Amino acid sequence: MDLIAALAAFKTTFDLVKVAADARDELLIADAKANFTAKYVEVLTASLQAIEANRTLSQENAALADRVRELEHQLRQRESFESEIAGYERYTTVRGGVCYREKTAAGTTRQPVYLCANCIAAGKKTFLQPENRGWWLVCREHGQIPSDMPESSDDFEVRTEYDPYEPRGFR
Numbered sequence: 001m002d003l004i005a006a007l008a009a010f011k012t013t014f015d016l017v018k019v020a021a022d023a024r025d026e027l028l029i030a031d032a033k034a035n036f037t038a039k040y041v042e043v044l045t046a047s048l049q050a051i052e053a054n055r056t057l058s059q060e061n062a063a064l065a066d067r068v069r070e071l072e073h074q075l076r077q078r079e080s081f082e083s084e085i086a087g088y089e090r091y092t093t094v095r096g097g098v099c100y101r102e103k104t105a106a107g108t109t110r111q112p113v114y115l116c117a118n119c120i121a122a123g124k125k126t127f128l129q130p131e132n133r134g135w136w137l138v139c140r141e142h143g144q145i146p147s148d149m150p151e152s153s154d155d156f157e158v159r160t161e162y163d164p165y166e167p168r169g170f171r
């Protein structure tokens with residue numbers, strides 16, 4: 001029984017006690033007193049249940065508030081990351097390496113900055129560094145990708161160092 005129903009029943013019992021008292025009927029008074037006590041216990045029980053339910057709701061409410069704060073934090077981080085990489089776009093290098101390239105460098109003589117596509121997929125921003133005279137672009141975590149240096153490069157020495165069957169991971 002919920003608290004409101006228990007209180008309504010209690011009020012009815014209380015009225016019956018008054019009626020019995022006014023009638024001065026001993027049997028009716030004794031019966032009303034017993035009934036009054038039983039209803040009083042019901043009200044107490046319902047009150048305790050309401051307090052417990054309220055405590056549970058408060059705990060659930062606090063847990064939900066924590067979750068909302070956590071999600072807001074994640075959203076802010078995500079927005080911050082999105083704005084950090086907004087100046088880059090996905091790009092496939094001349095020799096087929098997938099990375100992110102600085103947008104503003106296109107059409108200029110400036111050397112573009114490259115980011116690791118695997119790191120971006122994992123929510124991290126990592127600058128790719130040139131290796132082997134620019135033949136590779138390297139992420140310390142994800143290894144090498146082929147750079148924009150074309151196969152027809154005149155730098156023969158660099159080309160002869162290339163072994164297509166060599167492990168590509170970072171050594």
Ligand SMILES: [Zn+2]
Nearest residue numbers: 116119139142
């Ligand atoms: Zn990476």
